[in-house]
Amino acid sequence: MPFLRQLIESRNGALSQLAAIAADMFDVPIALVSILDGDRQVFVGRHGLDAEGTPIEQSFCRHAVVQDAPLVVADAELDPRFCANGLVCGAPGIRFYAGVPLRVRMRTGQNAAGIGAFCLIDTVPREFSAADLARLSSLACGVEAILQSMVSSMAMALDAGRITRLYADQQRLQRQFRQAEQMAAxxxxxxxxxxxxxxxxxxxxxxxxxxxxxxxxxxxxxxxxxxxxxxxxxxxxxxxxxxxxxxxxxxxxxxxxxxxxxxxxxxxxxxxxxxxxxxxxxxxxxxERHELFVELDRRANTDEVTHVASRHAFVTHVDECVERAQQSGERMALMLIDLDHFKHVNDTFGHGAGDDILRKVATELRSPWLGDSLAARLGGDEFALVITDQAMIAQLPRVAENLLRVLRFPMGRGADPLVVSATIGVVELRGADDCRHDLLQRADRALYSAKHKERGTCEMEWSDRAERQVLKAAG
Missing domain, CATH: 3.30.450.20 (PAS domain)
Known part of the structure; x- marks a missing residue:
């Protein structure tokens, strides 16, 4: 193959651009255009890898060329052909490989022959669908067109009569590169x-x-x-x-x-x-990818029924508030709120009525008078309120009493309607050794102590002393 060495030595930036497009399209760290040259494979186009080649015995692409068909390795550590390969055991730590053989006609009148492969590499196992393989094969056609165009350019120096073919190849290359751009947006x-x-x-x-x-x-x-x-x-x-x-x-x-x-x-x-x-x-x-990420983030951090923060968002927020309070020396309070008789609402009036109650609670917990406090639903009928406003923390008893007053929801009619109320446990961050786990544990104890004594009340544990205070609704 007289032009193989020239192909290797004649770097073409379009090959690396196609490798970058493929890496981005399939979200893999490495994409390569390899050519097999005796005892080595050389990367004439590469993205995400500094090495210019490897010994032929380490080559995955060689297998794709030999079998003259695409090669997909979902997990190289589980494949007996590659599990002991130095590129799997060591850097770059190949786990996933997908490669399409590249076939180029090196002389006029000859059939196209496999000279290398266009491949994707990842450091974690992954699946690769038939649709993925079809897209990779489409990009590989663009790579083949570039390589064929390069060979044609070399041949043109020896035979001026090939100019027409070269022009056609270049036109095809432009069309295929354009198709690759459209496919990948x-x-x-x-x-x-x-x-x-x-x-x-x-x-x-x-x-x-x-x-x-x-x-x-x-x-x-x-x-x-x-x-x-x-x-x-x-x-x-x-x-x-x-x-x-x-x-x-x-x-x-x-x-x-x-x-x-x-x-x-x-x-x-x-x-x-x-x-x-x-x-x-x-x-x-x-x-599209960004909007999907934003939506997934919203779902992970927002409760679907009430649209307040989810447990996941609550955990993250509390950890951040604890760290900030311990660094600044400011106060921080946590309220755990449990709804009384909520199960009876679901049993008597149905889950739709129960969801309405949950949404009403969420609305009250996001009232303007609570400022930037974070309201979260932890699950079932349990809510939380994280308070960092220093003026509000100074008036915690009044805040708790007001919440007990507004979190009362009569259900049904008659002389003795069912009333859904709230029982609350309140604690403050104690000091540098306190953490989210301690806060939740103490707030949970205060909540269930209040529930045991009298539903619809609040038990508050002060940060500077061990005593607790039991509060009832204001008004």
Whole structure:
């Protein structure tokens, strides 16, 4: 294969860009374009790995080439072919591999032959569906087109008659690269440091909701970010030009049509004789992924019935408040609130009525008079209130009495209606040795002590003395 050595020595930035696109599309840390060369495999395109190659005996890609079919290894530690491989046992710690063989026609009239593979690597096991494999194979076609175009370019130097074929190959490459950009909702860009202009691929224009053009001043490109994120990305670009530091950041973004999006911007320096002459990178529309993350975060931190904080959010908030109070010396209080006769409501009036009561409790716990106190539902009919307002903590008895008054809900009609009330246990943070577990344990003891004595009351444990105070509703 006379052109194989030239392929290895002729680096093509588009191969690394496709590797970066694949890594981002499939959320893996490493993506490679490998070529098998005697006793080594050489990475002519790479993302997420500094090494330029490995010994052939460690090559996963060799297996894909030999079998002339895609190779997927869900967990290399469980695969007898690879479990003892140095790349599995040591750095980079390969656990997952998916590779598609790359077939290139090295001479006119010859059939295409396998010369390497386009692969994804992760350091944790993972599944890879048929749809995933189809997408990877589509990207691999783009890699093959680039490699074939490079071979054609080399051959053109020997045979001027191949110019027409080269042009067709390049056109196909552009179409396939464009398809890859559309599939991944991303594009590539280059910034000229001297001219302060930026050129975009069609994918970047698509994200901006603009027709393709010939580039624009950097300042105009920055105008699509809201002020805070514009300042952030401008600083990163200037730092990259000044120091050669790469960046990878997610930002809010407003397209030319006024559509709010979330984008991921990746940039790295372009060097000439050791000097930064520009930046190159990838621009990715991650709006759908970001919105999904926000929704999952909301579900994890918000109770679905009452829309107050969930137990998960409560735990995080209490830990933060304890740490802050211990550092500042300020006071902090915790109320545990248990609803009385709530089970009877569900049994008598149904769970819909019970949910209405829970929502009414949540509304009262978010009343303006409680300030920035955090209300949370811990489960069932148990709520919590975390109080950090110093003026409010100074009047804890009055706060508790008011809560006992407003957290009373008559159910049904007649002379003796069922009344859902609240019993409350209140404690303060004691000192540097106190923690969330201690707070909850003491508040729980105070709550059930009050419940044992008289429902609809509050038992308060003072922070500076062991005694407790029993309170009833104000008014």
């Amino acid at each position: 991303m594009g590539s860009w280059r910034l000229d440091a001297a001219r302060q202009t930026v050129t975009w691929s069609e994918g970047v224009y698509d994200i901006h909701d603009l027709p393709p053009g010939d580039g624009m001043p950097v300042a105009d490109a920055m105008s699509y970010y809201p002020p805070a994120d514009r300042e952030r990305i401008t600083g990163l670009v200037e730092q990259a030009i000044r120091t050669g530091a790469a960046y990878d950041v997610e930002l809010d973004f407003i397209s030319a049509r006024g559509v709010c999006k979330r984008v991921r911007a990746i940039g790295e320096p372009e060097l000439e004789n050791g000097r930064v002459i520009g930046l190159i990178g990838v621009f990715h529309d991650v709006t």
